[in-house]
Structures are given as C-alpha cells and as structure tokens.
Amino acid sequence: MPFNAKLTSKDIPVEGGGVRGGGCSGSLIAPDWIITAGHCFHDLDGTRVGGTPQYHMTVAVGKINDDDPRGHVVQAVDVRQSPVNDLALVKLSAPITDIAPLTLPTGPPKVGEDVDFVGWGSLSATVVAPADHMKRGHFEVSEIRHTELDMSPREARTVENSPCHDDSGSPFFIPEGDQKGRLVAIEDNGPDCPQPGVETTARVDTILDWIHEQMS
Structure with missing residues (x-):
C-alpha cells in the first residue's frame, strides 16, 4: 500500500534536558x-501541539521496508491538531504526486465492516523501536462512538498484524485494489501487542469539514 507513511524523530525533547527517538x-x-495521531506531536508535558513541529520528524512515504528504493523521504513542516479527537x-x-492518496470517507462505517x-x-511489546518493514493486519469495526471507533482483529494477533508502540496514526482503511483504499480511522491506542483486545481509533468521517478546511 504505497500511501503508507513512517514517521521518525531522533530529537524529541525530554524533561531535564536531552532528547530521545520516537516514531509513529x-x-x-x-x-x-x-x-496521523495527534499525540505524535507534543510538548514536554505530553500535550498535543500544532504549528511548526518542536522536533524534526522525517516522513517516509511509499516504502515497504527501510531499504526500499521507491517512495519519498520528506519532512513534517506544519501540524494541525483535530479539535475533537486524537488526530492530526x-x-x-x-x-508527493506519483502516489495515490487514501480517499476520505463519505460517511460512517458499519459495525462488522472489514478494514x-x-x-x-x-x-x-517491551523493546520499543519502529519496524524496518511495513506491517499489515485485518480488523472489523466493532463499535461506533461519537468521535472514535473500536476495531477488533479478524485473525490471531501477532506483532506483524497488530498495532504496537509507534503504530499510532496507522490507517484503518477499506482496500480498493492493491494500491488504493478509503480511509476509515487512524490508530490511537490499544492493548499491549500482541495481547487480545480492541483498538481505539479516531473517526475520520466526523471531521471531514475540518480536514478540508485545513488543506484548502
């Protein structure tokens, strides 16, 4: 899925001075x-912040592993935080003009819909570091709330098919062939991988007007 994006930073400030690495x-x-998830961009207190990022965030788009010569590597230059959920x-x-973006939803998904x-x-679950390759899994919409969706796995969980640390912001989407898809929600939080449980995701359809305003 070439629309995927890997976000990495090496200079996220920490309390008391110094920096750490991190990703989404x-x-x-x-x-x-x-x-992506709103909490991927935050201040020293962990509060979500917008505007020019307070640390460098590299964005790799269109790769299936770190050594993939395809795709693009760019920088995050401006962040817009959702006013209603943990999304940015x-x-x-x-x-990036040679990769088809995910299309935005036209309405809410249905309970039981495959994504x-x-x-x-x-x-x-214990060694926190981004993977060197793209992971993929299959879920279904299990509950719909005002600004969030619960996603339940459709297969036995492994670290290869479930969100873990640094998967915040991962898309949940309805595939449309091998290259395209329609976005439903993005990962916010869930159980320690690969433990059983549902993933909490931020709905996209409820903030479509806001999204279009930001990108206009």
Missing part, C-alpha cells in the same frame, strides 16, 4: 498532507 505511522491523504494533519515539505491496517510500529 500515518498515511497520505493529499499530495502534501498526511494524517501534517503538511509535508514537498508534495485493513498498515503500520511501522514496534515488533515487540
């Missing part, structure tokens, strides 16, 4: 915009 996942929704839009330093997940999060 996301997806391309317009040539110069990706969507991130403007890229250069547009796919892709992300670049950790392959361990």
Whole structure:
C-alpha cells in the first residue's frame, strides 16, 4: 500500500534536558498532507501541539521496508491538531504526486465492516523501536462512538498484524485494489501487542469539514 507513511524523530525533547527517538505511522491523504495521531506531536508535558513541529520528524512515504528504493523521504513542516479527537494533519515539505492518496470517507462505517491496517510500529511489546518493514493486519469495526471507533482483529494477533508502540496514526482503511483504499480511522491506542483486545481509533468521517478546511 504505497500511501503508507513512517514517521521518525531522533530529537524529541525530554524533561531535564536531552532528547530521545520516537516514531509513529500515518498515511497520505493529499499530495502534501498526511494524517496521523495527534499525540505524535507534543510538548514536554505530553500535550498535543500544532504549528511548526518542536522536533524534526522525517516522513517516509511509499516504502515497504527501510531499504526500499521507491517512495519519498520528506519532512513534517506544519501540524494541525483535530479539535475533537486524537488526530492530526501534517503538511509535508514537498508534495508527493506519483502516489495515490487514501480517499476520505463519505460517511460512517458499519459495525462488522472489514478494514485493513498498515503500520511501522514496534515488533515487540517491551523493546520499543519502529519496524524496518511495513506491517499489515485485518480488523472489523466493532463499535461506533461519537468521535472514535473500536476495531477488533479478524485473525490471531501477532506483532506483524497488530498495532504496537509507534503504530499510532496507522490507517484503518477499506482496500480498493492493491494500491488504493478509503480511509476509515487512524490508530490511537490499544492493548499491549500482541495481547487480545480492541483498538481505539479516531473517526475520520466526523471531521471531514475540518480536514478540508485545513488543506484548502
């Protein structure tokens, strides 16, 4: 799925001085915009923040592993935090015009609807580091709330098919062939991988007007 995005940073400030590394996942929704979790961009207190990122965040789009010569590597230059859920839009330093973005939903999904997940999060519940390749799993919509959706796995969980640390912002989408899809929600939080449980995701359809305003 070439619209996938891997977000990584090496200079996230920590209390008391110093920096740490970290990452998230996301997806391309317009040539110069990706969507991810809001908490991927935060201040020292962990509060979500918008505007120019307070640390460098590299965004790799269109790769299936770190050594993939395809795709693009750009920078996050502006962050727009959703006013209603843990979701953010991130403007890229250069547009990506040769990859089809995920299309946005036209309405809410249905309970029981099948969706796919892709992300670049950790392959361990204890050793937190982004994977060196894209992961993919299959889920279904199990509950619909005002600004969130619960997603239940459709197969036995492994670290390869379930969101883990650094998978925040991963898209849950309805595939449309091998290259395209329609976005439903993005990963916010869930159980320690690969433990049983549902994933809590941020709905996209409830904030469509806001998304279009930010990208206009």
